[in-house]
Amino acid sequence: xxxxxxxxxxxxxxxxxxxxxxxxxxxFPLLFGGGFLAVSLANRGSAKDLRVAVVDHTGVSAxxxxxxxxxxxxxxxxxxxxxxxxxxRFSFEEVKPEADHTAQLLSLSDRIRSGELFLVLxxxxxxxxxxxxxxxxLVRYYTNSSGLDQSGLWLSSAVNDGLRRxxxxxxxxxxxxxxxxxxxxxxxxMNLVTKDPATGNIVQGEKKNPIQAAVxxxxxxxxxxxxxxxxSAPNLGAVAEDKMQRVFEMLLTSASPFELMLGKVLxxxxxxxxxxxxxxxxxxxVLEGLAMFGLAPLSLLPWFFVYLIADVLMLSALGVxxxxxxxxxxxxxxxxxLLFIPILVPMFLVTAIVQQPNGGLAxxxxxxxxxxxxxxxxRQALPAGVPWWQPWLGLLGVTAWAAAVIWAAARIFRIGxxxxxxxxxxxxxxQWVLRD
Amino acid sequence: xxxxxxSNITKTFEAVAAVDQLSLAVPEGSIYGFxxxxxxxxxxxxxxxxxxxxxxxxxxRVFGRERSxxxxxxxxxxxxERGVYxxxxxxxxxxxxxxxxxxxxxxxxxxxxxxRLGLAQRxxxxxxxxxxxxxxxxxxxxxVIPEPKLLxxxxxxxxxxxxxxxxxxxxxxxxxxxxxxxxxxxxxxGVAESLCDSIFMIFRGKKVLDGTLASIQSxxxxxxxxxxxxxxxxxxxxxxxxxxxxxxxxxxxxxxELRMAEGCDPQQVLRTLAARARITSFxxxxxxxxxxxxxxxxxxxxxxxxx
Numbered sequence: 001x002x003x004x005x006x007x008x009x010x011x012x013x014x015x016x017x018x019x020x021x022x023x024x025x026x027x028f029p030l031l032f033g034g035g036f037l038a039v040s041l042a043n044r045g046s047a048k049d050l051r052v053a054v055v056d057h058t059g060v061s062a063x064x065x066x067x068x069x070x071x072x073x074x075x076x077x078x079x080x081x082x083x084x085x086x087x088x089r090f091s092f093e094e095v096k097p098e099a100d101h102t103a104q105l106l107s108l109s110d111r112i113r114s115g116e117l118f119l120v121l122x123x124x125x126x127x128x129x130x131x132x133x134x135x136x137x138l139v140r141y142y143t144n145s146s147g148l149d150q151s152g153l154w155l156s157s158a159v160n161d162g163l164r165r166x167x168x169x170x171x172x173x174x175x176x177x178x179x180x181x182x183x184x185x186x187x188x189x190m191n192l193v194t195k196d197p198a199t200g201n202i203v204q205g206e207k208k209n210p211i212q213a214a215v216x217x218x219x220x221x222x223x224x225x226x227x228x229x230x231x232s233a234p235n236l237g238a239v240a241e242d243k244m245q246r247v248f249e250m251l252l253t254s255a256s257p258f259e260l261m262l263g264k265v266l267x268x269x270x271x272x273x274x275x276x277x278x279x280x281x282x283x284x285x286v287l288e289g290l291a292m293f294g295l296a297p298l299s300l301l302p303w304f305f306v307y308l309i310a311d312v313l314m315l316s317a318l319g320v321x322x323x324x325x326x327x328x329x330x331x332x333x334x335x336x337x338l339l340f341i342p343i344l345v346p347m348f349l350v351t352a353i354v355q356q357p358n359g360g361l362a363x364x365x366x367x368x369x370x371x372x373x374x375x376x377x378x379r380q381a382l383p384a385g386v387p388w389w390q391p392w393l394g395l396l397g398v399t400a401w402a403a404a405v406i407w408a409a410a411r412i413f414r415i416g417x418x419x420x421x422x423x424x425x426x427x428x429x430x431q432w433v434l435r436d
Numbered sequence: 437x438x439x440x441x442x443s444n445i446t447k448t449f450e451a452v453a454a455v456d457q458l459s460l461a462v463p464e465g466s467i468y469g470f471x472x473x474x475x476x477x478x479x480x481x482x483x484x485x486x487x488x489x490x491x492x493x494x495x496x497r498v499f500g501r502e503r504s505x506x507x508x509x510x511x512x513x514x515x516x517e518r519g520v521y522x523x524x525x526x527x528x529x530x531x532x533x534x535x536x537x538x539x540x541x542x543x544x545x546x547x548x549x550x551x552r553l554g555l556a557q558r559x560x561x562x563x564x565x566x567x568x569x570x571x572x573x574x575x576x577x578x579x580v581i582p583e584p585k586l587l588x589x590x591x592x593x594x595x596x597x598x599x600x601x602x603x604x605x606x607x608x609x610x611x612x613x614x615x616x617x618x619x620x621x622x623x624x625x626g627v628a629e630s631l632c633d634s635i636f637m638i639f640r641g642k643k644v645l646d647g648t649l650a651s652i653q654s655x656x657x658x659x660x661x662x663x664x665x666x667x668x669x670x671x672x673x674x675x676x677x678x679x680x681x682x683x684x685x686x687x688x689x690x691x692x693e694l695r696m697a698e699g700c701d702p703q704q705v706l707r708t709l710a711a712r713a714r715i716t717s718f719x720x721x722x723x724x725x726x727x728x729x730x731x732x733x734x735x736x737x738x739x740x741x742x743x
Contacts, residue, residue, distance in 0.1 A: 003536055006532070006536050242519075245519040245520075246515070246517040249513075249518065250515060250519065250579075252486075252513075253512070253513040254533070
């Protein structure tokens with residue numbers, strides 16, 4: 001067997017038989033699935049009835065606001081993709097305003113702190129007749145929940161709905177027709193209309209599925225990132241450990257430094273492909289079991305594997321090279337940040353890219369080779385998609401970059417494995433790359 | 437026919453010449469001993485022969501072919517600082533090394549060597565569970581499967597107990613019998629004298645000795661007196677000035693070695709010594725390899741007049 005493949009086989013078998021690999025293989029789906037489970041459980045936990053007190057200083061608004069809020073709450077619970085258990089049920093009580101407004105708010109705040117109430121809605125006397133200057137702060141709410149919950153959005157809509165009904169009634173509109181006048185219509189997000197390149201037919205865009213629109217792209221990207229890191233990062237410490245154990249010199253009469261390095265990189269690639277294939281198959285089986293196989297991004301899977309291969313090759317080679325330059329695994333830890341940069345930078349940009357997948361930042365970053373695999377895959381997976389040529393151009397850059405990284409890594413590795421003493425600085429590593 | 441021909445090689449690390457204009461020819465089928473103090477360039481020379489390092493200038497030919505960076509199973513190299521994958525099992529490790537070196541009938545060879553060096557019972561154990569001596573035997577086996585035409589051993593006996601050292605020594609001799617050329621480095625002058633057909637000494641990157649033990653000793657002549665006296669060394673006096681014609685005295689406990697300066701008459705020395713003490717043994721001999729080594733690499737007489 002080819003020497004590179006022999007080394008790859010040995011390292012691959014050692015990697016996939018290691019406890020760390022097996023534990024990681026099981027841990028990732030547990031963590032990822034556990035995350036969803038935790039969200040689901042958290043939602044269930046908050047699905048108990050939440051009591052809202054309404055202090056109405058207009059004297060006439062409370063009933064209309066409560067009616068609108070109850071209708072909104074009922075509608076939200078029936079339309080939730082998580083079912084009615086995902087959204088809490090609100091119950092309302094009207095509290096008559098007291099003379100000492102501040103003392104009353106303190107008393108109601110204490111009821112919130114004790115858990116008796118979830119929220120206090122405080123409607124100012126002028127709420128029914130807002131003028132330009134006094135429009136703000138006419139309705140306030142007090143709650144103990146974080147500012148990130150959706151109470152504000154939901155309440156604002158419901159309160160304004162109730163106040164509008166009241167205003168219409170005061171203008172003489174038949175109360176029986178008011179609900180019809182303020183009836184909301186659903187605003188639905190759709191995928192773009194496309195033209196079938198084969199038939200020329202125009203294909204109507206489908207209604208966006210929130211899972212397909214956000215969960216699937218994020219799952220693919222997290223899977224890519226996690227497998228790349230798990231597959232590549234251990235090389236850093238493992239090679240430093242092998243160097244410390246003086247393993248390489250025994251091997252160097254049989255294999256060249258490049259064969260050694262390439263064998264290790266291919267072993268990492270093999271381990272990464274093994275785990276990713278298992279996860280992908282597992283994911284598809286889960287979707288099949290949930291009768292959601294249509295959500296599987298099958299057309300993206302080839303790109304996922306292409307990007308995975310590019311990322312693992314780049315980072316594994318870099319890990320092997322840096323590990324070879326270190327005297328001990330401890331030294332290697334100080335250089336770990338170099339491995340994480342190509343992965344972590346795109347992760348910081350995920351939110352911005354999800355919001356503007358074809359914005360200038362997303363496009364520019366997706367053509368920077370170290371970041372291309374993560375960012376381009378994310379852009380491709382989002383419903384907006386990317387022009388057909390962009391992934392190919394990105395792939396061209398990634399391929400050239402990967403070749404350059406492997407070449408540079410091999411230059412470092414050939415010197416690093418026989419070097420002794422303290423770990424070199426980055427400038428010295430650059431010199432190693434350029435040295436004949 | 438030479439197994440290894442080295443012509444004017446130089447290897448420099450930073451500003452230090454580890455090997456400087458070295459030439460050497462190792463005959464096929466011989467055991468060639470490399471000696472020299474630590475840091476003198478032995479390991480660097482061996483690494484260059486083994487194709488791990490490349491000379492800055494000069495050429496190295498192995499079995500007539502210039503080293504070009506290609507690897508083959510014809511060279512087995514046991515480095516001084518050696519290690520193997522400690523988590524692997526002995527048999528799997530040896531098969532891996534054997535296959536990597538291009539072996540074809542690796543399993544049978546592994547079994548034969550494990551049996552020969554008394555490791556058959558530990559074949560399925562992890563390397564990390566072996567004693568140091570056993571590990572070194574495993575490393576040796578990893579170097580000789582498949583059987584190389586040129587075996588390079590950098591301090592193969594260091595750290596071995598006498599029994600293990602004997603088994604490795606026996607294996608080396610047996611391989612030589614089968615035609616294998618052996619280059620080994622050692623700090624044990626006894627090993628070099630008893631095991632090697634030729635000895636090469638490198639000091640500060642330069643060749644200072646090269647030849648058979650007899651030819652090396654001949655070049656130094658019979659300039660050493662080995663004397664034993666009743667009452668021990670102090671009866672001889674410990675000042676060079678007290679023994680005319682003697683330029684160095686080495687106290688070896690029961691025996692003293694006196695190195696004669698050029699033109700010194702051993703009969704005169706004998707008469708001087710006999711006047712001081714009762715002599716039980718007196719012989720004029722060639723210097724030992726150890727003595728020659730120390731003369732070259734040790735402190736000069738003015739630095740340390742009496743050892």
